[in-house]
Amino acid sequence: MKNFEKGQCMEYKILDKDNIVEYLYSIDSIKAYFSNDSLEVAEIGDGNLNYVFIIKSQSDPKKALILKQAVPYLRCVGEEYPLSKERMTYEIRALSSFAQITSEYVPKLYDTNEQMSAVIMQFLGEHIIMRQGMIEQTVYPKFAEHISTYLAQNLFKTSSLHLDSTQKRALIDSFNSNTELCKLTEDFVFTFAFMEHETNDEYSHGHEIAQELFSDMQFKKEVLALKYKFMTQNDALIHGDLHTGSIMLNEKETFVIDPEFAFVGPFGFDIGALLGNLTMSYVSHIALGSKAEYPEWIINTIETILVEFETKFLALWNAQEESSLITDGFISEVSLQEYKSEFMVQILRDSVGFAGCKMARRMFGIAGVADIREIEDKAIKDKAITITLEIAKRFVKNNKKIQNIEEVITIIKEECQ
Amino acid sequence: MKNFEKGQCMEYKILDKDNIVEYLYSIDSIKAYFSNDSLEVAEIGDGNLNYVFIIKSQSDPKKALILKQAVPYLRCVGEEYPLSKERMTYEIRALSSFAQITSEYVPKLYDTNEQMSAVIMQFLGEHIIMRQGMIEQTVYPKFAEHISTYLAQNLFKTSSLHLDSTQKRALIDSFNSNTELCKLTEDFVFTFAFMEHETNDEYSHGHEIAQELFSDMQFKKEVLALKYKFMTQNDALIHGDLHTGSIMLNEKETFVIDPEFAFVGPFGFDIGALLGNLTMSYVSHIALGSKAEYPEWIINTIETILVEFETKFLALWNAQEESSLITDGFISEVSLQEYKSEFMVQILRDSVGFAGCKMARRMFGIAGVADIREIEDKAIKDKAITITLEIAKRFVKNNKKIQNIEEVITIIKEECQ
Numbered sequence: 090m091k092n093f094e095k096g097q098c099m100e101y102k103i104l105d106k107d108n109i110v111e112y113l114y115s116i117d118s119i120k121a122y123f124s125n126d127s128l129e130v131a132e133i134g135d136g137n138l139n140y141v142f143i144i145k146s147q148s149d150p151k152k153a154l155i156l157k158q159a160v161p162y163l164r165c166v167g168e169e170y171p172l173s174k175e176r177m178t179y180e181i182r183a184l185s186s187f188a189q190i191t192s193e194y195v196p197k198l199y200d201t202n203e204q205m206s207a208v209i210m211q212f213l214g215e216h217i218i219m220r221q222g223m224i225e226q227t228v229y230p231k232f233a234e235h236i237s238t239y240l241a242q243n244l245f246k247t248s249s250l251h252l253d254s255t256q257k258r259a260l261i262d263s264f265n266s267n268t269e270l271c272k273l274t275e276d277f278v279f280t281f282a283f284m285e286h287e288t289n290d291e292y293s294h295g296h297e298i299a300q301e302l303f304s305d306m307q308f309k310k311e312v313l314a315l316k317y318k319f320m321t322q323n324d325a326l327i328h329g330d331l332h333t334g335s336i337m338l339n340e341k342e343t344f345v346i347d348p349e350f351a352f353v354g355p356f357g358f359d360i361g362a363l364l365g366n367l368t369m370s371y372v373s374h375i376a377l378g379s380k381a382e383y384p385e386w387i388i389n390t391i392e393t394i395l396v397e398f399e400t401k402f403l404a405l406w407n408a409q410e411e412s413s414l415i416t417d418g419f420i421s422e423v424s425l426q427e428y429k430s431e432f433m434v435q436i437l438r439d440s441v442g443f444a445g446c447k448m449a450r451r452m453f454g455i456a457g458v459a460d461i462r463e464i465e466d467k468a469i470k471d472k473a474i475t476i477t478l479e480i481a482k483r484f485v486k487n488n489k490k491i492q493n494i495e496e497v498i499t500i501i502k503e504e505c506q
Numbered sequence: 507m508k509n510f511e512k513g514q515c516m517e518y519k520i521l522d523k524d525n526i527v528e529y530l531y532s533i534d535s536i537k538a539y540f541s542n543d544s545l546e547v548a549e550i551g552d553g554n555l556n557y558v559f560i561i562k563s564q565s566d567p568k569k570a571l572i573l574k575q576a577v578p579y580l581r582c583v584g585e586e587y588p589l590s591k592e593r594m595t596y597e598i599r600a601l602s603s604f605a606q607i608t609s610e611y612v613p614k615l616y617d618t619n620e621q622m623s624a625v626i627m628q629f630l631g632e633h634i635i636m637r638q639g640m641i642e643q644t645v646y647p648k649f650a651e652h653i654s655t656y657l658a659q660n661l662f663k664t665s666s667l668h669l670d671s672t673q674k675r676a677l678i679d680s681f682n683s684n685t686e687l688c689k690l691t692e693d694f695v696f697t698f699a700f701m702e703h704e705t706n707d708e709y710s711h712g713h714e715i716a717q718e719l720f721s722d723m724q725f726k727k728e729v730l731a732l733k734y735k736f737m738t739q740n741d742a743l744i745h746g747d748l749h750t751g752s753i754m755l756n757e758k759e760t761f762v763i764d765p766e767f768a769f770v771g772p773f774g775f776d777i778g779a780l781l782g783n784l785t786m787s788y789v790s791h792i793a794l795g796s797k798a799e800y801p802e803w804i805i806n807t808i809e810t811i812l813v814e815f816e817t818k819f820l821a822l823w824n825a826q827e828e829s830s831l832i833t834d835g836f837i838s839e840v841s842l843q844e845y846k847s848e849f850m851v852q853i854l855r856d857s858v859g860f861a862g863c864k865m866a867r868r869m870f871g872i873a874g875v876a877d878i879r880e881i882e883d884k885a886i887k888d889k890a891i892t893i894t895l896e897i898a899k900r901f902v903k904n905n906k907k908i909q910n911i912e913e914v915i916t917i918i919k920e921e922c923q
Contacts, residue, residue: 249737254692257737258685265682268675272830275671280833306841313845317831320666320674321740413689414734416697424723428730 099204101174104158106130109142112207113156116200119209123152137165138172138349143212153212154199159349160206172269176349177206179267183351184208186260186326187239190246194239196344213344219333223370224460226383228340233393235343236336236363240394241401244356247326250406254413261323264352271320271352274329278446279316282454283309290462293453298475302449302482311485315442322355331359332366332447332458356436360398361443365484366458367391368501369448369477373460375505376473384505388498395440395494399433438488441497445484448477479504516621518591521575523547526559529624530573533617536626540569554582555589555766560629570629571616576766577623589686593766594623596684600768601625603677603743604656607663611656613761630761636750640787641877643800645757650810652760653753653780657811658818661773664743667823671830674770678740681769688737688769691746695863696733699871700726707879710870715892719866719899728902732859741773748776749783749864749875774856777815781857782864782901783875784808785918786894790877792922793890801922805915812857812911816850855905858914862901865894896921 104112110128113119126146133141139159146152159177163170181201188195197211222229249257281288284303293299302308328335329350337344371387406429411417415425451458452474461477464470483500491497521529527545530536543563550558556576563569576594580587598618605612614628639646666674698705701720710716719725745752746767754761788804823846828834832842868875869891878894881887900917908914 249734254689254737255685258682261678261682265675265678268672271675272671275830280836284833284836306838309837310841310845310848313831313837314848317666320671320831323738323740413692414730414737416701419697419701420726420730421723424727428727431727431731432734 099202101205103160104140104142104156104205104207106132109144109156112205113144113209116209118199119154122154122199126152137163138176139164144209153214154209155196155212156207156209158205158207174206176267176270177208178203179264179270179351180347180349181208182263183326183328183348184210186247186351187243187328187345187348191239191242194235194343194345196346213337213346216337216339216342216344219336219338220366220370220459222338223333223387224373224463226374226379228383228386229338229343229390230340232338232343233390233397235338236345237394237397237401239343239345240360240363240398241405244325244327244359245402245405247353248324248356249413250415251409251412257413260326261353264326267350267352270329270350271354274350275316275320277455278450279312279319282450282452283312288455289453290455290457292462296453298471298478299453302453302478305482308449308482308485311442311488312446315439315446315485315488318355318439319358319443323353324356325353326351327354327356327359328362329354329358331362333363333370355439355443357439357441358443360395360436360440361445362447363394364391364440364497365444365447365451365481367394368444368480369451369458370460371501372476372480372505373464373473376461376469376476377464388501391501392494392498395437395497399437399494402436403429403433434492437494437497438491441484441491442488445481445486445488449481449485452478452481476504516619518622520577521557521559521573521622521624523549526561526573529622530561530626533626535616536571539571539616543569554580555593556581561626570631571626572613572629573624573626575622575624591623593684593687594625595620596681596687596768597764597766598625599680600743600745600765601627603664603768604660604745604762604765608656608659611652611760611762613763630754630763633754633756633759633761636753636755637783637787637876639755640750640804641790641880643791643796645800645803646755646760646807647757649755649760650807650814652755653762654811654814654818656760656762657777657780657815658822661742661744661776662819662822664770665741665773666830667832668826668829674830677743678770681743684767684769687746687767688771691767692733692737694872695867696729696736699867699869700729705872706870707872707874709879713870715888715895716870719870719895722899725866725899725902728859728905729863732856732863732902732905735772735856736775736860739772740770742770743768744771744773744776745779746771746775748779750780750787772856772860773853774858775860777812777853777857778860778862779864780811781808781914782861782868782898784811785861785897786865786868786875787877788918789893789897789922790881790890793886793893794881805918808918809911809915812854812914816854816911819853820846820850851909854911854914855908858901858908859905862898862903862905866898866902869895869898893921 109130123146126148129145129147131143133143139157142156144154144156159174161171161174162168163172181203184195184198188198196213200209245251247260328348329352335345335347337346367387367390371384374384461473464473480501526547540563543565546562546564548560550560556574559573561571561573576591578588578591579585580589598620601612601615605615613630617626662668664677745762745765746769752762752764754763784804784807788801791801878890881890897918
């Protein structure tokens with residue numbers, strides 16, 4: 090009996106070791122890739138949300154692909170925590186959009202199937218999750234260059250500064266119903282981690298620094314303003330969860346993975362996620378007393394990413410003759426450049442604000458970062474948490490006053506002295 | 507032969523005197539309304555975009571309805587200016603949404619049919635288009651009260667301050683493809699009227715004041731920022747074209763009509779349209795030397811609308827326990843009130859900025875306002891244009907600095923002295 094018919098009309102079925110090979114060989118591009126070799130299938134156990142399989146050719150283990158499938162619940166908890174499998178629809182669409190614009194930073198896609206909530210893509214066997222690499226103090230000399238290009242290209246080319254109004258609205262359409270994952274961000278990045286809540290880490294209960302954060306009303310007022318921006322500002326297609334756990338890399342290559350939180354949202358959110366997570370890694374190494382070269386590399390990387398993002402984004406914008414926003418002949422070149430500068434400062438401000446939310450919510454919220462939460466020495470861990478929160482609070486409370494990148498770097502350095 | 511089958515699945519057909527009665531009597535609610543009377547049908551010739559018919563019962567002329575149908579071109583120009591008839595889809599959806607929230611300010615809907623791009627509604631026989639009424643110096647004592655309720659209720663209840671994330675995204679979905687009419691606003695409200703353009707009124711060619719406006723780069727830089735906000739900020743369902751020509755009223759009742767430009771956009775856009783158009787009427791009466799009572803009534807009306815909008819919007823917000831933005835227990839009451847105050851100032855700032863764009867674009871752009879463009883005396887007309895532009899420029903250039911409603915009123919009064 091055939092379980093899988095060719096094409097996109099197949100009925101959803103959870104894949105497992107018993108039926109996965111049949112599924113793979115029902116797809117022409119996969120057949121072609123493996124030339125009908127016998128296949129070895131192994132489940133990778135560490136996916137939080139989804140099932141992930143490595144598929145290797147038995148005769149040539151270098152031939153390998155990844156299959157990722159969403160199930161209608163949270164994989165790491167089980168069927169009692171339902172989460173619609175359609176999240177994979179948005180991941181597929183985002184991977185395809187980003188791959189079209191920056192193919193070198195997105196795993197090669199071999200097959201995508203929205204009905205099956207499944208994607209088959211390049212196996213990144215020689216790359217490591219960036220968060221892990223940074224805990225191990227690995228330097229990635231090309232990373233700032235790669236990720237600033239990724240951000241500038243994808244944010245610019247999916248915005249109203251590039252697309253015409255019809256294209257932009259079609260893009261909004263494709264991602265507008267990613268409600269469930271946007272709601273997770275609204276709840277867990279902007280809300281629950283800053284108040285007494287059952288989902289918070291037990292470390293927060295009765296912890297003095299947590300109490301101080303929860304009662305900082307100026308901080309919370311700004312968090313509301315940033316949350317509102319997240320909910321209502323549709324600048325560009327964003328990854329939506331661009332922390333160092335969503336990046337796989339080595340010294341030569343960088344890949345951005347897992348964009349299931351993607352939607353058309355504010356420019357600053359992805360930049361902020363990256364800024365916040367790199368800053369937390371920096372703080373962890375300062376607190377741990379790691380050799381100075383490593384935190385120095387991190388802070389230089391942060392600065393380079395922000396500077397290069399701005400340069401590249403502006404270069405794309407200057408190369409753009411007309412757009413739905415700017416009509417040829419509307420405004421003088423001098424005034425247009427002023428407008429663009431103010432626009433870039435606004436992106437920086439939003440990025441800093443979002444970075445602050447992202448950092449603070451990692452301290453006591455449901456999802457910690459290994460860089461800090463796994464520090465074993467309590468005094469060092471508390472020091473890292475304290476510094477992170479001081480930076481986060483300054484980022485959030487002062488985001489509207491930030492004028493340039495130097496000020497951002499200064500805040501980080503001052504709090505680490 | 508039957509031309510119209512019952513129900514929503516009928517094929518689109520342009521209605522005319524010959525087939526309209528058959529269409530009307532294919533609809534149960536219309537049959538019931540007219541109880542099978544003989545009908546008298548007359549086309550109203552003054553629709554710019556659409557065909558509009560009055561349908562009256564021959565035996566009881568008090569029984570009357572309006573039928574409005576969109577054709578796939580601009581009615582006032584003809585088939586050589588195509589404009590998709592699906593604009594009526596958005597008008598129907600907006601009328602239905604606004605009627606659900608504020609039924610007393612929306613014509614009663616008897617039948618809507620997206621396939622036929624047609625709506626059948628209450629005939630407003632005892633009401634006049636507000637722009638005309640104001641040119642004739644008619645006072646509408648209930649207007650400020652009515653329209654501030656209309657604005658507060660509709661803007662609040664279609665925003666993320668009231669809807670949950672799923673409802674808000676569904677609302678965005680319903681209006682997201684109203685691209686064509688949003689594009690008209692982008693082009694004609696924010697762009698062409700501020701530069702040399704073939705669509706501008708001939709009055710602009712070589713006109714000194716026009717040249718001055720077209721070369722005011724600080725003004726244009728702010729216009730770009732406001733245009734970008736119009737294109738990317740999805741606060742609430744807005745009417746999209748709320749000038750005094752979209753309001754029909756008398757001393758007792760107020761109705762808002764023609765929401766074909768509706769989409770989920772910035773809070774300040776409808777308030778700004780109204781502020782701008784009332785201000786232009788005020789300026790016209792000052793320039794014309796009308797008896798002081800009338801402009802005084804207008805300026806008081808403007809102030810009351812802005813004050814009452816804020817009061818009513820905040821009252822709705824304070825009555826709202828939780829929302830997708832604000833979780834119970836997240837922030838102290840004092841800080842929440844501060845946040846809300848800042849939020850209201852931001853709405854006011856945006857409203858003032860949009861009002862300035864709306865006013866300035868009416869001076870030399872494709873669509874003038876009768877209040878000013880039809881002034882026969884050239885000196886008086888130029889005076890009205892000059893004052894309007896001075897107010898418009900101050901509104902646009904200073905929108906980000908506005909702190910309260912008094913400042914707005916002061917700007918208008920100062921320029922009219």
